[in-house]
Amino acid sequence: MASCCSLSFSTVSSKPNKPYSSPISSSLQLPITSQLPFSKKNSLYSNHTLLQTQCRKTQSPDCPSFLVVGSAKKQEPLRVMISGAPASGKGTQCELIIKKYDLVHIAAGDLLRAEIAAGTENGRRAKEYMDKGQLVPNEIVVTIVKERLMRPDSQEKGWLLDGYPRSLSQAVALKEFQPDLFILLEVPEEILVERVVGRRLDPVTGRIYHLKYSPPETDEIAARLTQRFDDTEEKVKLRLHTHHQNVESVLSMYKDTIFQVDGSVSKEEVFAQIDGALAQFLEAKE
Ligand code: AP5
Numbered sequence: 001m002a003s004c005c006s007l008s009f010s011t012v013s014s015k016p017n018k019p020y021s022s023p024i025s026s027s028l029q030l031p032i033t034s035q036l037p038f039s040k041k042n043s044l045y046s047n048h049t050l051l052q053t054q055c056r057k058t059q060s061p062d063c064p065s066f067l068v069v070g071s072a073k074k075q076e077p078l079r080v081m082i083s084g085a086p087a088s089g090k091g092t093q094c095e096l097i098i099k100k101y102d103l104v105h106i107a108a109g110d111l112l113r114a115e116i117a118a119g120t121e122n123g124r125r126a127k128e129y130m131d132k133g134q135l136v137p138n139e140i141v142v143t144i145v146k147e148r149l150m151r152p153d154s155q156e157k158g159w160l161l162d163g164y165p166r167s168l169s170q171a172v173a174l175k176e177f178q179p180d181l182f183i184l185l186e187v188p189e190e191i192l193v194e195r196v197v198g199r200r201l202d203p204v205t206g207r208i209y210h211l212k213y214s215p216p217e218t219d220e221i222a223a224r225l226t227q228r229f230d231d232t233e234e235k236v237k238l239r240l241h242t243h244h245q246n247v248e249s250v251l252s253m254y255k256d257t258i259f260q261v262d263g264s265v266s267k268e269e270v271f272a273q274i275d276g277a278l279a280q281f282l283e284a285k286e
Contacts, residue, residue, distance in 0.1 A: 077158030078103060078282070079177070081165075083250065084185030086239040087195040088263045089270060090162050091208050093185070096271045097160055101278065104154040107162040111144045112136055113228075130230055133238025135166055135246070142173045149177055166242075168249040175253075181281055182254035183274055185263035189240065196236040200225035214267065 078101060082090050091107065098105045112130065115123030122144070126136045135141075145164050148154065161179070165171040187195075198211040203226055209216050216222040230239065251258060259277045263270050 081179040088185040108164040171253040187263040
């Protein structure tokens, strides 16, 4: 049967599905009528060569047409971690990264605030620590983050993990989730305080604003902006202290994948650095 078919990229034709053994090494052979989740950006199959096999006219009319996935290897979706001091711009960059790379954004702080808003026991306990600028205990954070990472959308599209891990024990607890790239945003402390105090959030769109650096586009948006309960100068200093206590030990776990970024420049310039690194990584991978 194999000898009746040649490989080509021409238009798909519908023929009855028949068993076919491809001359090329492949893990998947799918009828051409199958709907493959094939999009360059995120698909699990994005790095595969989809080859259509067609019969030559001179050969048997019974010869079937198939789409053949011509690579045995399934491309893993992108996995990225982003870290940095409070208000270093993690959330802001995540908005830009997911817009371009369509990853699932998993922010430990957002997950905890959702627990608080839902009035759960975990949320009540988490708030006690967040109020003091301290790390929420692992038995709460690790479970919540792991559960989100394990969901099908994160597994299929890839993930962008923001604000986790924040201690060596957290890194060890989820060591099976290794990033392709560990982005570290570096911003001097005096800038961080100003960013925290001026930060505002849009509860409708979830967008992050800053009264000076990234003001709301309309009066309507400005009127509905809210401030986070831990966004005061006093609390950010406590959060910074916690960050400095843990950052070195976390970095030691990701030595091979760290990409340090100057986070003190405009958000567009910060994104350009990150985008460049991600594009380079994907290119090398392909
Ligand atoms: P979390 O919510 O993660 O807060 P954080 O780490 O303190 O970081 P932020 O969200 O404050 O800042 P960001 O870096 O996202 O900056 P953003 O983009 O908003 O954590 C809160 C608390 O939850 C922790 O203190 C802890 O208690 C608990 N927690 C969270 N994760 C935990 C974990 N893994 N384990 C245990 N406990 C955990 O930007 C800030 C402002 O600056 C914005 O107004 C923005 O518009 C502006 N801005 C951003 N980039 C720029 C730029 N380039 N130029 C000018 N302005 C900019």
